[in-house]
Amino acid sequence: MIRTLGPNLSAPHLSANDPGFIAVHRAIGEIAAGRPVIIRDGLQAVLASPIDGGPILSGRMTLTAARAGYLGLEPAPTVVEAEPDRAVLSAIAMADAADVGRHMRAGSIANAASELAKMAERVPAMTLGSASSAPPGTLAAHAGDVLSFRHALAATQRPIASAPVPLAAGATANVTAFRNAIGGTVTAVVVGDIDRGALVRVHSACVTGDILGSLKCDCGAQLRLALGRICSEGGIVLYTAQEGRGIGLANKLRAYALQDKGLDTVDANIALGFHDDERDYAAAGNVLAQLGLSSIRLMTNNPTKAAGLATQGISVEPVPLIGPVTPDNERYLATKKTRSGHHL
Structure with missing residues (x-):
C-alpha cells in the first residue's frame, strides 16, 4: 500500500500559525528526542512513548495496520498487550517474527x-500510559491535528535562497531552496529556461546511494543520469527529503538488516510497520506550481510517483530513467518491477 495525500492542499485543515499545528510540530520534536507526549481526542487523553528510545510506559503498544497484517493479525491499526519489557515489545514492534497475545x-x-512516530522517523509503535501520570510540562497534541499535519505542512514550501552552482555534469544550475514552516527543504536544481513540458526529476534523498555510492540501489545512478539529462537538455531536478521511501535513514538501515534475513524491500518496510512506500508528492507539486509548471515530462520508472504528482494538479508524461543492473542491485530492481509496478 502506498501513502497518498488528497489533491486539495489549497485549504488544509491547519495553517502554520494555528496552535494545533504548532503543538504537533513540538510533539514531533519530543518523540524524535525519545520523550513521551500526551495525545488528546475529545475527553480522552493518553500518554505515548516511542518504543525505540522512549521510556516503556506499560505493556500496551500501538501497531500500524501494516505491522499487524505482517504478524498475521487483522491488517488494521492495533493495540497489543504484552509484558512491559523493552525486548519483548521491541520484538513485537519490529522483529522479523514475533508472537502476539492479547490485542484489540x-x-x-x-x-x-503511530503517525507522530513516523513523522519523527521512529519505528511506528508507541507504548501507552495514563495521561494523569505525565510529568508537569509534558507537551500535548490533538489526534485530529496530528492526522492533518502533513497536508498543512506540504502547503508551506516557500523559496528562501537561490544561487548559481556549476555542476560536474556540465552546466551551471540555478539552485533554489524551498523551505517549509518547520525548516524542511525541497531543493530545485534548474538548468536553462523552463516552460510547459519541462524535463523534471523528483528525486528522493538517498544517503547511501547518492553520497556513499552504495551498489544496493539505483538511486545514485538515477540522480547522476537525471543531472546529465538536464545539463544537456535543460530541466529541473527536485531533491526531496524522503530518505528510504519516506521512512528515514535509521529505519532504512533497519529494513536493510531485514533484507539480509531474506525479506525483499517491500516486505522489509511492511515488517517495520510502514507502507511499502511512505512518500507523498504534495510538497513537490507545490514547488512545481510555484515554478510555473502544470505540465511536465517526468523522469521516472515509477507509476505511483507520476500518479502522486497528478493528484496535485500536475499533468505528467513519464520518461524512462534506467540505471545499470548489477549483481548487487538485481534483486532490488526485480522487486521494484514485480511488486511495486516500476517500468523496468
Missing part, C-alpha cells in the same frame, strides 16, 4: 501515535 483494534489516538 485501535482508535484515533493510537493512529495519531
Whole structure:
C-alpha cells in the first residue's frame, strides 16, 4: 500500500500559525528526542512513548495496520498487550517474527501515535500510559491535528535562497531552496529556461546511494543520469527529503538488516510497520506550481510517483530513467518491477 495525500492542499485543515499545528510540530520534536507526549481526542487523553528510545510506559503498544497484517493479525491499526519489557515489545514492534497475545483494534489516538512516530522517523509503535501520570510540562497534541499535519505542512514550501552552482555534469544550475514552516527543504536544481513540458526529476534523498555510492540501489545512478539529462537538455531536478521511501535513514538501515534475513524491500518496510512506500508528492507539486509548471515530462520508472504528482494538479508524461543492473542491485530492481509496478 502506498501513502497518498488528497489533491486539495489549497485549504488544509491547519495553517502554520494555528496552535494545533504548532503543538504537533513540538510533539514531533519530543518523540524524535525519545520523550513521551500526551495525545488528546475529545475527553480522552493518553500518554505515548516511542518504543525505540522512549521510556516503556506499560505493556500496551500501538501497531500500524501494516505491522499487524505482517504478524498475521487483522491488517488494521492495533493495540497489543504484552509484558512491559523493552525486548519483548521491541520484538513485537519490529522483529522479523514475533508472537502476539492479547490485542484489540485501535482508535484515533493510537493512529495519531503511530503517525507522530513516523513523522519523527521512529519505528511506528508507541507504548501507552495514563495521561494523569505525565510529568508537569509534558507537551500535548490533538489526534485530529496530528492526522492533518502533513497536508498543512506540504502547503508551506516557500523559496528562501537561490544561487548559481556549476555542476560536474556540465552546466551551471540555478539552485533554489524551498523551505517549509518547520525548516524542511525541497531543493530545485534548474538548468536553462523552463516552460510547459519541462524535463523534471523528483528525486528522493538517498544517503547511501547518492553520497556513499552504495551498489544496493539505483538511486545514485538515477540522480547522476537525471543531472546529465538536464545539463544537456535543460530541466529541473527536485531533491526531496524522503530518505528510504519516506521512512528515514535509521529505519532504512533497519529494513536493510531485514533484507539480509531474506525479506525483499517491500516486505522489509511492511515488517517495520510502514507502507511499502511512505512518500507523498504534495510538497513537490507545490514547488512545481510555484515554478510555473502544470505540465511536465517526468523522469521516472515509477507509476505511483507520476500518479502522486497528478493528484496535485500536475499533468505528467513519464520518461524512462534506467540505471545499470548489477549483481548487487538485481534483486532490488526485480522487486521494484514485480511488486511495486516500476517500468523496468
